[in-house]
Amino acid sequence: MTMPNLRWDALTPTIITTALATAVVILRLVVRCKFVKAIGFDDFVIVVSLFLSWIVLGLTVAMVVTGFGSYAWSNPLDIRHTTAKLFLSWNVLYVVLIHVTKASILTQYLRIFPTRTMRRLTWLLFATLLPSLFWGVFASIFICNPVKKVWRPMTPGHCLGTRTYWLSVTSVNIVLDFAVLALPIPVISRLKLPRRQKIALVGVFLLGFFTCAVSIVRLVVVHNAYARHNYTASSAEAVTWSMVEANVGIICASLLALKPLITFFFPQATKERQPPRWSLTLDTISTMAPSEPDVEKGPVREQPSARPMVSDERLEKIAEELEDSDELTLVGTRQSYMGSDARRVRTKSWSEQTILDMEGVISRPESAATSPLTAHMVEEEVEA
Known part of the structure; x- marks a missing residue:
């Protein structure tokens, strides 16, 4: 018995959010080239993040083609091995993707906020990203010892619990998301901006906190599916919410750079009455x-x-x-x-x-x- 709905539930949101993230990044680059006439290092970092998102999308498509989202016993043994290897690669690249996106936001902070305290806190968060990235990649690759036990479960050895892995990686990611988004709030709260601009700026950061909300929803959904011993559903839902989170993060990281475009097409939007x-x-x-x-x-x-x-x-x-x-x-x-x-x-x-x-x-x-x-x-x- 196959579960095609689970397979498409994992793939469809990934395609949609990746397309949206691509459109926003393209608009960002157009603004930087045409209006600002300068490309910053944070723009290169967000392009790397988008490139990783497309690679992860390709892995998701490959997993769906090889039976991801179906009950394992309904697929041939070699197909199950291939799917498990692809899922291992997907985990590693996903961890790199979300950390590169956070690095892009922090790099943008270094360009926007010149104060010494803000720069020191930004570099401190940069330093915090490194152990988080190391743990995520290490735990993804060596979740089983030996590694081949991931796709050959009968191999002698032991594995870290899947739920333990997701809880640890997701919890650290949520904490870092809140830290990155909350970092500039004290500075922004002291800015004497026109009301419309302040509302728009607050809206951008609220959308950024939506990324944190998606991470929390993913954690709860995966935990509940795993508690029901429905490992197929838990994996499909983990992929779905993970890609939504990663691509929304790319979109939020690019919104601040789109203000010149909004001002050009809607000049009254940033003026005070x-x-x-x-x-x-x-x-x-x-x-x-x-x-x-x-x-x-x-x-x-x-x-x-x-x-x-x-x-x-x-x-x-x-x-x-x-x-x-x-x-x-x-x-x-x-x-x-x-x-x-x-x-x-x-x-x-x-x-x-x-x-x-x-x-x-x-x-x-x-x-x-x-x-x-x-x-x-x-x-x-x-x-x-």
Whole structure:
């Protein structure tokens, strides 16, 4: 008695998810070449991961052709041997595939997040991947001693329990998935992004946690099938959920790189309708009469009324008190938002007015007025 449904249940999701992962990676490469015009090391790593996914798909097809998903006693002995060898190879490449995908995500973190703490934690997770990869490959190859006992069960020797193997490999994989996805959350939570962009970013990471959910579902399904002593079903379901997990991981690793493509086709998707709360204005501070503004781009809006001027002596004194400061504190009055492409208006004096947004550049002239000098300190001096 054969079980063709089990065979196709193992193959169909593998084909569908591999095709989706391929499409997403191709879009990622198009974005990197056409829009960003730069290929990063993380792009090469994700291509390697996709290549491994196609190899694993080929092994899955070969296993189905040789009877995988059928009851073992319904197949000739030589077919059973071939299927067992293919399944052993499938296990090894699957372990390599999921670890390469995690390495691609971590490599992307190194490119996106330049802070020292973030880079150290990323390298720490890289170091954690190595023993996990070693254990997964080692346990897959030497699950039986001697190895040929995998396809020749009557050979003298002993084997590690299949359930023990899946529990150990899957548990470590779930922990690493959560660690990799949770690593940038503290950094992202402190970013002052427009609401739509923050929602999109959170959505990407929630989809990433879907990979963890798939791993947990796979663990439960395989455990239950094994507990019913239905080893054929447990193997087929393990392959099904494993490939869904691996390909969803490839998709999630590529989503962050697709933002330029989304912005190109849906420019309104990343724009805010309401003025963002993080738009600030540094008021002009000058000891001489304001000159005509030099507008870099866009029309000039009406400027706020001039503040009382502060003496040069007092400005120099405040600058000397703050000369050891490494940060520029941005404190000032809020002003009407000038759109997603905020204009910068420079005066010809030694001070300047800068409208800040998250994608802009903060200028820091060497002048005492715009170095570590803060707007609120000047206001206090004016009031005094």
